[in-house]
Amino acid sequence: MNTQFKKGLLDLCVLSILSHEDCYGYDIVNKVLEYMEISEGSIYPLLRRFKKEDYVSSYLQESDEGPPRKYYKITTLGREAYEDLLKDWNDFQNSINRLLEKEATNDQR
């Protein structure tokens, strides 16, 4: 998939993941990787930006072994941003679909 396109969607994907449950960085990376190919590092600058924009907060939690994990939790502001992005995405998807359908019917003639 086109990289520029993916970058824009990564915000939406990560917010969606966090809207279901709190996650730590590596967990988010794996969840995204199930659906699309990304450079694993790209999640971290994104999480830092989300934190600065108050879309997420973070807290440390002890894990079974090794150092404590840093969990990210979506904020109210983050949820609002998620709803907005989701709406944008749906609108975009709908209009592209309409365009593709129209072109397909034109081709048949």
Next chain:
Amino acid sequence: MTRDNYIKKLQNYLRKLPQSEIEEITYEINMHFEEAIKAGRNEMIVADALGHPKRLASAILLEYDVSQLSSDNTALDKFLLIMRIIGIGFKNIIVAPFLLTIGLIVFSIYLIVFSFYLMGGTFVVAPIIKYIAPAIVSTGPIPLMLYPVIGLVVLLVTKKLHQLLSKYSSGIINYLIKYVKVDYKKLTL
């Protein structure tokens, strides 16, 4: 690349950031390795999958630069602010043409204002220069004592223009900042 090597390189690329920020990022990337190795992955493969440390660092630095922009929004020195916006533009090829164009237009208008200040100033001191070094000043048909008067008028008009420019360039600068903020999201990695 080994884990230690990766982190060392990343820290080196990030050295202009405050220490606390570097530590935060290091913790996060270290944890990434930790979890991946726990899951049975080879550390070399993990380092590869993370993307080159330089790329990761530039995404973090870009994000840092943009967040800094908003914090000194009220900076009096608009000149430097414009240069920084142009600088951020340079780091990314996509916003660069737009930012460079607008940035350089504002920049050149500032240069014009500056040259008018210079001209006014030179006119004001023309009689003094004439007195010190008569050879380099040729006043033509205009009486010498009229020069400081013209110079003062030029300075006053330029000052007025400068004020107007400051007022309007704030608008342009705010717009640029907004533009960078919206657009840079697509650029991080």
